[in-house]
Every structure is written in structure tokens, then in C-alpha cells.
Amino acid sequence: MRDRITLHDSIGAMEADFTGMTFTTEAEVEEFYDEVDRRMEATGKRWYFLVIYTDCVIVPEVWDRFAARGKITNIKYGLGTVRVGTSAGTREAIRQRAQREMFRANIYDTRDQAILALGEMRKRRETLGGAAAAGSGETQTILSVEEIHLNFGGVKAITNVGFAVNRGEISSIIGPNGAGKSSMLNVISGFYRPSRGRIYYEGKDRTHLAAHDVARLGFARTFQNIALFKGMTTLDNIMTGRSLKIKGNFLTDALYWGFAQKEETAQRERVERIIDFLEIQAVRKTPVGRLPYGLQKRVELARALAMEPKVLLLDEPMAGMNVEEKEDMVRFILDVNDQWGTTIILIEHDMGVVMDISDFVVVMDHGGKIAEGTPGEVKSDPVVIRAYLGAH
Numbered sequence: 001m002r003d004r005i006t007l008h009d010s011i012g013a014m015e016a017d018f019t020g021m022t023f024t025t026e027a028e029v030e031e032f033y034d035e036v037d038r039r040m041e042a043t044g045k046r047w048y049f050l051v052i053y054t055d056c057v058i059v060p061e062v063w064d065r066f067a068a069r070g071k072i073t074n075i076k077y078g079l080g081t082v083r084v085g086t087s088a089g090t091r092e093a094i095r096q097r098a099q100r101e102m103f104r105a106n107i108y109d110t111r112d113q114a115i116l117a118l119g120e121m122r123k124r125r126e127t128l129g130g131a132a133a134a135g136s137g138e139t140q141t142i143l144s145v146e147e148i149h150l151n152f153g154g155v156k157a158i159t160n161v162g163f164a165v166n167r168g169e170i171s172s173i174i175g176p177n178g179a180g181k182s183s184m185l186n187v188i189s190g191f192y193r194p195s196r197g198r199i200y201y202e203g204k205d206r207t208h209l210a211a212h213d214v215a216r217l218g219f220a221r222t223f224q225n226i227a228l229f230k231g232m233t234t235l236d237n238i239m240t241g242r243s244l245k246i247k248g249n250f251l252t253d254a255l256y257w258g259f260a261q262k263e264e265t266a267q268r269e270r271v272e273r274i275i276d277f278l279e280i281q282a283v284r285k286t287p288v289g290r291l292p293y294g295l296q297k298r299v300e301l302a303r304a305l306a307m308e309p310k311v312l313l314l315d316e317p318m319a320g321m322n323v324e325e326k327e328d329m330v331r332f333i334l335d336v337n338d339q340w341g342t343t344i345i346l347i348e349h350d351m352g353v354v355m356d357i358s359d360f361v362v363v364m365d366h367g368g369k370i371a372e373g374t375p376g377e378v379k380s381d382p383v384v385i386r387a388y389l390g391a392h
């Protein structure tokens with residue numbers, strides 16, 4: 001087993017070589033992944049996974065176990081996976097599972113192609129991620145809100161809510177209608193000023209910063225009700241997300257030094273990469289108002305990504321979508337988190353989605369926090385169950 005695992009330090013990749021191997025019993029699967037997990041754990045950091053499946057046979061009876069262990073290892077130690085040499089059967093199994101569990105299959109014909117793709121993944125994480133993210137392997141608080149209160153006249157929208165968000169994780173805020181979720185996101189984005197409480201980012205107090213300064217720090221958001229310029233094209237809407245970056249250096253410095261043209265091209269390239277990433281090339285020039293709802297949501301995500309956020313705030317990004325649109329959106333959210341290391345705070349009503357993709361869940365009800373923890377902890381919390389049953 002030991003020889004099957006190689007750590008390529010220079011490209012940050014762990015290569016698992018299954019060439020010619022046959023997995024016929026669950027014990028063999030466990031043995032292999034135990035070894036992988038042991039090796040990963042010992043390094044104390046996260047790796048990209050390069051998996052070679054040439055002439056590898058995984059009998060159907062153990063496939064589920066194989067995939068389940070792979071998923072756990074990936075969540076704990078992975079930065080992304082590329083696969084090579086899959087047989088038709090394995091390829092189909094991976095594709096199907098990818099579709100169901102919403103990750104990218106990333107299957108390549110040759111090892112060279114896979115390594116190239118892996119390089120692209122790394123580049124994306126480095127250039128757009130900002131947050132060094134999961135790289136360190138240890139959890140670290142990036143944002144914490146403490147004892148937040150928010151009142152609208154007589155309405156107490158938030159009462160004494162606090163929680164911490166770990167760097168590189170997906171944290172979700174859930175709760176019945178009117179619980180105060182959007183209000184909380186608005187407080188975090190700096191759009192609302194809390195009447196009491198503190199907000200710390202990277203250990204620094206940013207309670208009193210205005211929304212545009214919060215954005216400059218690296219916060220971007222999407223809205224519960226789409227907020228795009230309906231008459232403008234997809235491309236132009238996404239470019240508005242760059243304005244923050246452009247104002248800071250492009251117009252003042254670059255113009256002065258005569259680099260304007262080059263800078264403009266660089267800005268465009270960034271945007272084009274995001275367009276590719278979110279697979280909206282076909283509607284680049286379409287006025288956003290003419291796009292179906294699901295695509296508009298995706299353009300809004302694109303605009304937020306154009307700001308190169310370190311923390312991405314998503315207020316019900318999947319509301320009103322059909323099943324396919326939802327699956328796409330989940331996949332993109334996971335990919336943004338996975339490939340760019342972006343910390344994500346998500347509000348979502350679809351419990352299936354929340355429990356599947358969140359590292360951490362905060363439950364609000366009537367303006368207060370009633371629970372927090374891992375999806376597993378929250379799901380089985382009687383207080384949460386009661387709040388949800390009471391709400392219907």
C-alpha cells in the first residue's frame with residue numbers, strides 16, 4: 001500500500017496509484033484509505049489528489065464504500081481531485097456519483113493532462129483565492145460576530161447573536177422565515193449597523209466600517225432578491241464587480257503610468273475566467289433581464305466573484321430554482337470553496353443542501369441563535385427540530 005502513495009511536494013499533490021489493483025472486499029478498501037489518511041494526517045496539511053485508475057477494478061459491491069471513504073478523505077485533506085485512466089465502468093460510476101453529490105468528476109485521458117489541470121486548479125486558488133484557506137490544515141477563525149443586536153424601530157430583528165466562522169469553510173445560517181438571517185448577513189456585509197455588538201475580521205475590530213470599506217476588506221455578497229442591472233449585459237454586470245479593484249489602482253496609478261490598456265486587458269481576463277468557470281459564455285452579451293431566473297442568480301454570483309472575495313455571503317442563492325439549476329449552483333459553490341479557498345456564509349432553506357455542503361451551521365429563530373454546530377449535531381438537536389415543526 002505504502003508504495004502506492006506518493007507525495008509530490010513541488011505541486012502539492014498526493015498521487016494514489018491504483019494501477020492493476022483489484023478491490024474485491026471492503027477490508028481492502030479500508031486498508032487502502034487507512035493508509036492514505038494516515039499519510040495525509042502526518043503531513044498536517046491539505047493536498048491535491050491525483051488518482052491513477054489504470055487497469056484498476058473496483059467490484060460493484062464495494063464501490064459505495066470506496067466512494068464514501070474517498071469523500072471523507074477529500075473533505076479532511078483534499079484541495080481537489082483529478083483522475084486518470086478510468087475504465088468505462090469506473091468512469092460511469094464516478095460520473096454518476098459526481099452528479100448526485102455535486103463535485104466535478106475531473107477525469108483525464110493521460111497523467112500529463114491531469115497534472116496540467118491540477119496546475120490550473122492551483123493557479124486559480126492562488127490568484128483568486130486570496131485566503132490562503134485550507135492550506136494550513138488547521139482551523140482558524142476568520143470572522144467572528146459577538147453579541148449582535150439589531151433593532152428596526154420597535155422590531156427586534158436580532159437579539160444577542162454571536163458565532164465564529166472558520167477560514168475556508170462553508171458556514172450556513174438557517175431558520176424559519178423572519179428569523180433574522182438576512183439581517184445577520186446585512187450586518188456582516190456592513191449594510192446594517194448593529195445597535196450593539198462587535199464584528200471581528202482577521203482578529204481586528206471592524207464593527208464600525210461602512211459597507212464599501214467592508215467590501216474592500218474582501219467581502220462580497222449576493223442578495224435574496226436578485227440585484228443586477230437588468231438592461232445591461234452579463235459581461236457588463238460582472239464588470240461592475242471589478243469596479244472596486246479598478247478604482248483603487250487602475251484609474252489612478254495605471255493611467256498615470258500609461259499602463260491603462262494593459263490593465264484593462266488584465267481586468268477583462270479576470271472576468272472571462274469567471275465567466276468560463278461559471279459556464280455562462282453563451283450569455284455574455286445577453287441583457288440580464290432576458291435570462292431565466294437560474295442564470296440571473298449565476299450572473300450575480302459571478303459579479304460577487306469578480307470582487308475576488310475572501311468571504312462570500314450568499315443569501316438564498318438557490319431559492320426559486322428548479323432541481324437542475326440548484327444542482328449546478330451547489331456544484332459552483334462547492335467549486336468556489338474548493339478551488340479558491342473562499343470562505344462562504346450561506347443562507348439556505350433547502351435542508352438537504354445545507355446539511356450536505358456545510359461545515360458549520362448556525363440556527364436562528366425569532367431573532368436569536370437557538371443552536372450551532374456541525375450538520376449532524378444541529379440535525380439531531382431537539383430545540384432545532386421543535387423550531388422547525390413549530391414554524392409549519
Ligand SMILES: Nc1ncnc2c1ncn2[C@@H]1O[C@H](COP(=O)(O)OP(=O)(O)OP(=O)(O)O)[C@@H](O)[C@H]1O
Pocket residue numbers: 152155156157175176177178179180181182183184224
Ligand atoms: N429594513 C427593515 N425594516 C424593518 N424591519 C425589518 C427590516 N429588515 C428586516 N426586518 C424585520 O426583521 C425581522 C427579520 O427579518 P429577516 O429578513 O432578517 O429574516 P430572514 O430570516 O431573512 O427571513 P426570510 O427567510 O423570510 O428571508 C423580520 O421581522 C423583518 O420583518
Ligand SMILES: [Mg+2]
Pocket residue numbers: 181182183224
Ligand atoms: Mg432572508
